[in-house]
Amino acid sequence: MLIRVDHHSGVPVYRQLVEQVRFHVASGLLAPGEEMPSTRSLSAELALNPMTVSKAYALLEREGLLERRPGLPLVVSALSTRERDAERRARLSDQLRASATMARQLGIGPAEALRLFRALLGEQERERR
């Protein structure tokens, strides 16, 4: 699992972990039933205080994205298709909200902004082929 942490961004590190795990769950990179690294090993790998990792895991568990089974590693929850779609849309919306704000700040109207977004989507589609 690829997780990166920026210690000087001002975003609490446990929040960064939560966001990235959420993203991996939404994108399917973390599949249902997959085992998460233990608090100890993930904190060793990322050179973090273990409290930070357990705090992130606890939050993800509360949100229902991870499941704890007594004595076993945490696993990724099996989300329904509907839940996972909602999760994916929520992730993209977070990103687009910032873009929407910027469009308004720059005085770019909705039609123009949508046209740009479509063009960008098409551009990446062409690059992938």
Next chain:
Amino acid sequence: MTGPVGGYAFEFRGVTKRFKHTVALDRVDLAVPAGAVVGLIGRNGSGKSTLLRHVVGLYLPSEGACVTLGQAAAALDAGTLARIGVVQQEADFIPWMRVGQQLRYLSSFYDRWDRVLEDRLVRDLELDRTARIGTLPPGNLQKLALVLAFCHHPDLVLLDEPVSALDPLAREAMLRFLLEVARTDGPTLVVSSHVLRDVERVVDRVICLEQGRVTEHAELDELLERWAEWKVTAHHGTLPQHLPEPWVVQQEGAGREARLLVRDAAGELQAFRSAYRAEVEVRPVTLERLFPRLIGRP
């Protein structure tokens, strides 16, 4: 493991310390939970070293009391002292000894001395056992002090500016080691520093000192989540010179655009947006940016 009464590694109760006409600590009340990794931050001369010296009874309060690992700090017994590790800013070793001799000499005072850990640290920090203490550069003295502070697996470690004399590589090795100790032994660590970027990585709790007073004591995450920067754009230019909202701590700009430093304001976002017909971009704030605020300065 630490087993202090009430789960605190140390406590200050109304501690004031005067040196002649200077007040070095001013009515300090503190309770540091066992197992915490604490950053003690403040400018030079704010009282960081003085505070740490009180914890081990090297200074006695003019007023108030310190309790360390459940004992009066003024009268720590040998057993309790052996559970504490200290790295002072100016290490005081025996100049004619070689590094190896100094290690042997001081390790003989501790029952819990870990030779394996000692070997590893000496290797990782690239210390030469045959070098004479008197000829060591400040950085290597600091490394030696670190080895001596940790090899008896202490329950409480006080580090006064532990990385100030280290080069970036040694600093990195040192920070990694602190994190590893926090993961394995889980002692209470107190790291004083005026370099916020170093502290930010390791600590889960922050104590701010200014002119001998504790101006903030909080969990780092909580602190970062309480504060934010808002980049505000009001298309109709309705932002006043001084926004009246009490949670706006600092304001730069007015009219169409402003940058605000806000505290506990997450719930105010919607109302603010509609009141000023403004776009708000919420950004996180770094400890570095917050620091002046945390010590009560503009």
